[in-house]
């Protein structure tokens with residue numbers, strides 16, 4: 001059975017977790033799946049999990065593979081789990097997954113970058129070895145999220161085409177965990193917070209399974225030290241946390257990203273049956289036609305649009321990399337990033353919550369085009385799953401419902417009316433946006449949004465090399481968006497490619513100087529614009545260089561990063577650091 005909730009797999013007094021991460025057998029050939037262990041070509045037959053598979057091997061056929069691949073391994077299930085419910089949770093598989101355990105289908109899932117889980121107890125052999133095969137398919141069509149199309153080339157090879165500007169990595173790219181619960185357990189937790197004077201209001205609702213008259217419930221709110229600050233015995237309640245420590249995204253705050261914990265205990269008599277701890281933050285968001293506030297204070301967003309991307313592992317979760325990234329984000333003085341162009345790993349989102357970094361949480365809908373009903377259902381499903389995963393996260397302050405959809409098309413109007421209504425039916429506490437490159441006066445989505453996200457490449461895609469036009473054009477363009485809809489405007493992308501070490505005097509495109517010069521002109525425009533409260537922030541494209549499809553506009557990938565792909569600063573990172581820290585001193 002599929003999970004209704006998608007809580008993280010965490011060990012506790014009642015839950016145990018076993019990781020299936022490590023080396024799995026791997027093949028692109030269906031007929032080899034049953035004998036894959038016997039093959040000797042290590043390069044072809046072993047694959048690390050988590051990782052994208054594309055850049056691990058030396059083979060072009062692996063990198064550019066289109067269609068199914070198979071991952072396989074064995075795992076031991078302890079006999080002590082015999083009377084437990086056992087679950088499997090995948091952080092993400094790109095894009096389609098079909099999971100077989102001991103020759104029976106355990107769960108299937110489509111849409112990458114989002115977790116899925118299933119109870120597998122009845123399929124397991126306890127105290128013995130078990131086998132798991134995951135079939136992963138990376139094909140994108142006009143109805144998948146994101147979209148693409150497969151064509152057969154002159155050689156007979158199939159090639160995946162798509163419009164988005166990042167490498168189409170695939171595989172089991174986030175952790176795979178087994179965990180156990182008892183028969184009665186917490187299936188989901190929904191927490192909403194508000195602020196009343198110095199107090200915090202915490203409303204929660206639990207989805208509980210297996211409770212009966214013999215069970216009892218205890219809910220505690222713990223502060224950071226672990227002390228109980230409020231409690232209840234109800235499955236849904238509103239609790240007051242006196243003198244609450246609010247969740248702030250301010251660098252100058254002595255305690256940015258303060259997290260409380262909602263602890264749930266299910267008991268049968270004195271016996272503890274379930275124990276789960278859900279972190280959350282107490283904060284209040286408000287958005288009006290000309291303001292965006294957190295805990296009653298105006299927010300000015302300064303940060304990045306990013307990618308999950310690095311050498312060799314592609315989009316695979318890598319703990320050294322994500323700690324390095326967040327060290328750089330703190331070093332540079334940013335307070336926000338957008339998870340362009342898909343939801344990022346749970347582990348990354350946890351860091352943002354803990355560090356007090358705001359997140360603009362984007363669904364995997366990028367370059368949305370060819371608006372059709374099946375696509376809309378999948379798009380809605382991606383929002384449902386994103387909200388289900390991230391609803392309790394204080395870091396998530398805006399939902400981004402698409403990147404650069406083709407909203408100049410008339411059909412996009414009915415489409416985004418429904419997409420916007422869908423996310424609003426799930427959550428009205430957070431504003432919604434689209435990172436939009438369509439011209440403001442011919443596009444149809446602005447009317448449905450709370451915040452207008454604007455992608456604009458003055459000096460690069462528009463009027464290349466014209467540094468002297470940037471200031472005026474950006475002020476005019478942002479103001480025009482605002483005036484048309486009377487809504488807050490956020491620059492969700494701007495920037496210029498710079499090849500690290502390339503230097504020209506006088507300035508010339510692709511050099512580090514030119515990237516700096518473009519940024520300096522934008523900064524002047526932003527400083528003028530932020531005199532208006534409706535101008536709420538700036539996100540540069542991109543945090544770091546990243547791999548793309550092969551393209552004559554790209555040298556080894558997109559070089560608009562202010563850090564290199566190996567996470568070292570370009571000259572632009574120092575320039576940005578000066579600005580973001582100045583803004584921090586002025587505003588935080």
Ligand code: GCB
Pocket residue numbers: 164165166403404437455493541558560
């Ligand atoms: C955009 C896209 C982003 C690209 C970027 C670029 O507008 O949203 O995915 O990478 O421009 O550099 O072309």
